[in-house]
Amino acid sequence: MSSSLAISTKLNLQAHPVDEVGIRERVARLATRSIKKTSKVEGLKLALSMVDLTTLEGADTPGKVRQLCTKAIHLHSGRKDLPMVAAVCVYPTMVRIAREALQGTSIQVAAVATAFPSGMNPLAVKLEDTRYAVAEGAHEIDMVISRGDFLRGDYARVADEIGQVKGACGKAHLKVILETGELGTLDRVRLASDIAMQSGADFIKTSTGKIQPAATPEVVLVMLQAISDFYRKTGKRIGMKPAGGIANAKAALNLLIMVREVLGPAWLTPSLFRIGASKLPNDMLMQLEKERTGVYQGLDYFSND
Amino acid sequence: MTETNISTKGSDWGYAPAPESADHFKLNEQYGLFIGGKFVPAGSGKRFATINPANEKALAQIADAGEKDVDKAVKAARTAYEKVWRKMSGRERGKYLYRIARIIQERARELAVVESMDGGKPIRESRDVDIPLAAAHFFYHAGWADKLGYAFPGKSASPIGVAGQIIPWNFPLLMVAWKVAPALACGNTVVLKPAETTPLTALLFAEICQEAGLPDGVFNCITGAGSTGAALVKHPGLDKVAFTGSTDVGKAIQKSLAGRSTKLTLELGGKAANIIFEDAAIDQAVEGIINGIFFNQGHVCCAGSRLLVQESVEQVVVEKLKARMEHLIVGDPLDKNTDIGAINSKAQCERIRDYLKVGQDEGAELFQTKCPVPEKGYWIRPSFFTKVAQSHRIVQEEIFGPVLAIQSFRTLDEALEKANNTPYGLSGGVWTDKGAKIFKVTRGIKAGVIWANTFNKFDPSSPFGGYKESGYGREGGRHGLRPYVELS
Numbered sequence: 001m002s003s004s005l006a007i008s009t010k011l012n013l014q015a016h017p018v019d020e021v022g023i024r025e026r027v028a029r030l031a032t033r034s035i036k037k038t039s040k041v042e043g044l045k046l047a048l049s050m051v052d053l054t055t056l057e058g059a060d061t062p063g064k065v066r067q068l069c070t071k072a073i074h075l076h077s078g079r080k081d082l083p084m085v086a087a088v089c090v091y092p093t094m095v096r097i098a099r100e101a102l103q104g105t106s107i108q109v110a111a112v113a114t115a116f117p118s119g120m121n122p123l124a125v126k127l128e129d130t131r132y133a134v135a136e137g138a139h140e141i142d143m144v145i146s147r148g149d150f151l152r153g154d155y156a157r158v159a160d161e162i163g164q165v166k167g168a169c170g171k172a173h174l175k176v177i178l179e180t181g182e183l184g185t186l187d188r189v190r191l192a193s194d195i196a197m198q199s200g201a202d203f204i205k206t207s208t209g210k211i212q213p214a215a216t217p218e219v220v221l222v223m224l225q226a227i228s229d230f231y232r233k234t235g236k237r238i239g240m241k242p243a244g245g246i247a248n249a250k251a252a253l254n255l256l257i258m259v260r261e262v263l264g265p266a267w268l269t270p271s272l273f274r275i276g277a278s279k280l281p282n283d284m285l286m287q288l289e290k291e292r293t294g295v296y297q298g299l300d301y302f303s304n305d
Numbered sequence: 306m307t308e309t310n311i312s313t314k315g316s317d318w319g320y321a322p323a324p325e326s327a328d329h330f331k332l333n334e335q336y337g338l339f340i341g342g343k344f345v346p347a348g349s350g351k352r353f354a355t356i357n358p359a360n361e362k363a364l365a366q367i368a369d370a371g372e373k374d375v376d377k378a379v380k381a382a383r384t385a386y387e388k389v390w391r392k393m394s395g396r397e398r399g400k401y402l403y404r405i406a407r408i409i410q411e412r413a414r415e416l417a418v419v420e421s422m423d424g425g426k427p428i429r430e431s432r433d434v435d436i437p438l439a440a441a442h443f444f445y446h447a448g449w450a451d452k453l454g455y456a457f458p459g460k461s462a463s464p465i466g467v468a469g470q471i472i473p474w475n476f477p478l479l480m481v482a483w484k485v486a487p488a489l490a491c492g493n494t495v496v497l498k499p500a501e502t503t504p505l506t507a508l509l510f511a512e513i514c515q516e517a518g519l520p521d522g523v524f525n526c527i528t529g530a531g532s533t534g535a536a537l538v539k540h541p542g543l544d545k546v547a548f549t550g551s552t553d554v555g556k557a558i559q560k561s562l563a564g565r566s567t568k569l570t571l572e573l574g575g576k577a578a579n580i581i582f583e584d585a586a587i588d589q590a591v592e593g594i595i596n597g598i599f600f601n602q603g604h605v606c607c608a609g610s611r612l613l614v615q616e617s618v619e620q621v622v623v624e625k626l627k628a629r630m631e632h633l634i635v636g637d638p639l640d641k642n643t644d645i646g647a648i649n650s651k652a653q654c655e656r657i658r659d660y661l662k663v664g665q666d667e668g669a670e671l672f673q674t675k676c677p678v679p680e681k682g683y684w685i686r687p688s689f690f691t692k693v694a695q696s697h698r699i700v701q702e703e704i705f706g707p708v709l710a711i712q713s714f715r716t717l718d719e720a721l722e723k724a725n726n727t728p729y730g731l732s733g734g735v736w737t738d739k740g741a742k743i744f745k746v747t748r749g750i751k752a753g754v755i756w757a758n759t760f761n762k763f764d765p766s767s768p769f770g771g772y773k774e775s776g777y778g779r780e781g782g783r784h785g786l787r788p789y790v791e792l793s
Contacts, residue, residue: 015584017738019758022589032429034323034641042318049312225588232624256318261632268316 007163007199008156016194016229018186018222027217030261035253041291044284047252048075049083050270052110052241054278055090056117056209064305065094069101071305076285085281086270087140091116092129095136110140110175114165117179117208119144123161130168140173141165142205147182150192158192159199166200175203175241175274180219181211189219193226203239209276214244220255224262237266243276249287252280323641325428330415332505335366338374338528339511341381342521348373353530355504358425358647358654359638359682367504370527372536375496378525379542382467382494385522391464391492395451402447402490404517409440409482412513416478416506421638423505424477425647425683426601428639438763439482442781445765446486449786453491456783462790464492465568466544469537471558472507473550474500474649475604475705481510483769483780484547485524491789493545494523498537500550501530502650535561543567547788549606552703552728552774570778570788572606572770574703575731578724579609579760580714580746583617585736589758591625594709597734597760599633599645599687603707604653606775607732609760611700612689612711613720619713623691630674630687637679645707647682654683657706664690664699669710695726703729717742721749730772734760753779 035043053072055064065088072085087108088098098109111133115121121129130141143165149157166174176196180189196204204223207214220242227238240259246252252275259267267273282302290296335352337344347368354363370378390398409416413436420431453462468488472480477499488495499507507526514524527533531554538546538561548558549572562569579597581590597609614622638646648654665671669690678684689709693700700710714720724733733755735746743757753771756762763769768784770776778788 017584017586019586019589019738022586022592022758025759026589026592032641033320036321036323039319039321046316046318232621260318264315264628265317266315268318269312269314271313272315 008159011156011159011195011198013155013191013194015187016190016226018190020186020218023186023218023221027221030257031217031254033257035257037291040253041288043253043256044249044288045081045083046268047256047275048281048284049086050273050275051085051281052087052089052243052274052276053085053281054088054209054243054276056112060091060094062094062097065090065097066101067305069098069107071281071303072102072107073105075281076289076302082288086274089142089276092133092136092138095133095138099137108139109137110142111136111138112142112208114143116142116144117210119146123164126161127164127168130165134168134170134172138172140175141169142175142177144177144179144208145192145196147179150183150188155191155195159195162196162199162201173202174200175205175239176201177205177208179208179211180206181213186218186222189222190226193223194230197226197230197238201238203241203274205241205243205276207244209244212245215242215246217251217254217258221258221262224258228263231263237272239272239274240267241274241276246275246277246280248280249284252284320642324637325418325421325639325641327418327422327639330418332365332419335368336504336508336528337368338370338378339508339524339526340374340378341385341525342515344511347371353501355423355502356650357422358649359422359679361681364423364505367501367508367528370529370533374527375533375536375540378496378527379467379469379537379540381522382496382525383542385520386464386467386494389520390489390494390523393492395453395492398489398492399447399450401517401519402443402450402486405513405519406440406443406447408513408516409436409443412509413437413440416509418639419505419509420478421646424474424503425638425649427643427646428641429643430601435476435479438765439478442479442482442486442765446490450490453786453790456786457790457792460792462491462792465789465791466493467542468493468495468545468547468789469540469543470495470497470547471534471537471550472497472499474503475601475606477503478506478510480549481507484549487780487785487789488547489523491786493789496525496527496537496543498527498529498534501528504528538562541565545569545788547778548572555776568788570770570780571776572778572780573731573774573776574705574729575606575608575771575775576611576701576703576727576729577607577609577732577734577752578611578613578720578727578750579734580720580724580736581612581614581618581622582735582737582739582742583615584738586738586758587618587622587625590736591622591629593734593736593758593760594626595629595633598709599707600761602645602648602685604649604705605761606703607754607761607769609732609734610704610709612709613714613723614711615720616713616715623711626689627672631676633674633676633687635676635678635684635686645687648685648706649683651683653705654685657685657704657708660699660702660704660706660708661688664693664697664708664710667697667699669693669697669699695723701727717745721746724750728774731775732756732771
């Protein structure tokens with residue numbers, strides 16, 4: 001417990017007020033940047049290289065996970081110019097299968113842990129969940145914060161829990177899911193981001209994908225600004241992962257614009273920016289094929305994995 | 306990261322050029338004066354060129370109106386006033402205004418492109434701000450035309466007569482709308498003089514009046530430089546003069562009207578304080594600074610050209626402002642990605658450069674962004690000065706360009722004192738998370754408009770105008786109707 005106590009006692013809870021109207025205006029303005037032709041093609045490829053291809057269903061099977069891993073490596077048949085995605089994101093029991101399927105590639109295996117998606121379990125169970133996923137071979141752990149503790153105002157507990165999970169991760173990278181759809185205000189999104197970054201998060205992540213709204217552009221912008229402030233104060237670059245509700249290629253490109261203008265080009269890399277998605281890549285592929293051939297193809301021409 | 310060879314190198318991915326096309330309309334090679342419903346050449350036959358400030362090429366030749374042309378225009382306006390417009394019911398007048406508003410919307414794309422070509426402002430602004438707001442002003446005032454009795458309860462409102470209106474080059478069509486819409490709604494007729502560097506959209510507006518079937522002579526447009534404006538103001542046939550522009554010219558107009566019964570409203574310069582408290586939403590406040598001073602290249606009379614920032618957050622605000630400014634794209638006004646367009650004219654560009662030199666000579670520290678700018682045309686990179694004092698000219702005088710002066714303050718009282726320590730009183734801004742502080746500041750600053758946690762927001766229903774050397778009279782809202790009616 002000593003290391004975790006150190007976190008909560010050092011916690012800096014300085015308020016960084018967020019103005020919702022201003023955030024909405026900035027989001028709208030960023031969305032007017034023009035992305036087309038070469039810029040669109042390059043942007044889509046970059047975005048694809050940042051995808052955490054995800055399957056988090058109770059109905060997941062080893063076969064389905066292997067299929068997803070194949071998609072992660074070969075996004076679209078017949079195209080050699082496409083990158084591989086950054087990671088595959090699965091439940092802990094599927095980590096070993098994903099590791100095997102992705103052998104020899106640079107694709108990371110991320111596992112959700114800590115009683116994902118609700119986080120409604122005792123800390124000991126969450127830590128065990130994390131250790132199990134890491135032991136199975138997960139490179140990255142996507143944890144959820146205890147929203148109940150956070151909304152009650154027990155920030156120290158939230159921070160300590162993140163710190164302990166970070167300890168359980170060992171060398172694995174930790175992404176901290178704020179589940180912004182349950183936080184209610186942008187001020188709370190900002191505070192949760194600050195707590196997560198101070199407590200050992202390597203990435204902060206918007207959502208589990210199980211709750212709506214999820215990765216709205218407003219929420220993403222607030223979290224990027226929090227990351228920017230954290231970097232200014234500490235010199236540490238924290239990563240960002242919007243996940244859930246990113247509807248289409250256009251929305252994905254708008255995320256890149258935000259990262260570029262808020263954090264700068266240094267963050268435009270899969271090691272610092274990820275997009276959590278399952279269906280989104282097909283829309284991006286459809287756009288890429290449209291740029292290549294000049295015509296849109298139906299969704300039947302893209303594999304569902 | 307464990308066992309990884311994932312790329313950690315940032316990408317230089319960027320945007321595609323997206324120039325708005327200008328081939329969906331054709332400008333005439335020359336434009337005459339619009340008098341009595343027709344385009345006519347200037348009596349002297351003289352013309353001048355209007356220049357695209359982004360490439361220094363001439364766009365069209367414009368008739369240069371002299372005293373005789375002014376006289377013809379005022380007489381045409383008088384005839385239209387006596388014979389048609391003053392007698393028409395408010396409901397009928399309103400129909401014309403609605404029609405004009407709709408045609409502005411229909412021709413919005415053309416108007417936006419011409420506005421950007423003639424004046425240098427980014428298409429993002431002419432498309433999203435200038436033209437929609439111009440249409441909104443006509444819609445708003447069309448609604449008032451038959452409801453003036455409700456605007457002034459218990460009184461009877463009648464028109465004044467012929468209004469001479471002189472407008473500046475920073476919002477060419479929007480200023481046409483601010484001036485012409487209330488005048489026509491209240492039953493007056495108009496002789497308008499647009500600025501010599503940006504006459505095109507006013508002339509297209511004249512075409513729109515023809516298209517709308519507005520009775521001949523209700524709206525007249527005479528083009529020319531300062532001497533044309535002076536001739537208009539001197540003309541004894543005017544019942545009302547409305548001017549937006551520099552304080553010096555405003556004072557000259559005031560002198561020239563002394564001893565006459567002609568009514569006058571003036572909307573002049575400004576040097577607004579944008580005050581940022583330590584409890585503000587800092588990132589949004591930084592965005593507000595950007596909107597406050599770099600909107601329309603800083604050619605905005607209500608620009609937030611003085612930044613007052615509380616000392617505890619001064620350093621972080623300046624750091625963030627620098628970082629944000631480096632993302633501002635300066636260049637082709639017709640490109641949708643452009644944030645800051647061309648400076649309106651060579652003269653204005655030189656004036657701003659002079660101020661940049663003056664500021665440095667006075668000992669202030671200049672910061673300018675590193676963005677590339679085109680070779681041809683008139684450009685100033687977004688700039689700010691730190692280490693400035695109240696006595697510096699860059700703090701006291703209106704620069705009318707993308708140049709911000711930054712000062713810090715410790716207490717609210719100090720902020721108010723600095724904010725008010727200016728000959729101007731047009732606008733102001735306050736950024737804080739505390740409602741009570743907003744009210745304290747807005748009550749404490751003598752200015753016509755004060756924005757809280759936002760900046761440069763305009764709406765036809767909201768009166769705009771200043772105190773002190775920023776002029777008098779209001780435009781927009783019910784207040785804006787008052788200068789165009791006699792009450793009995």
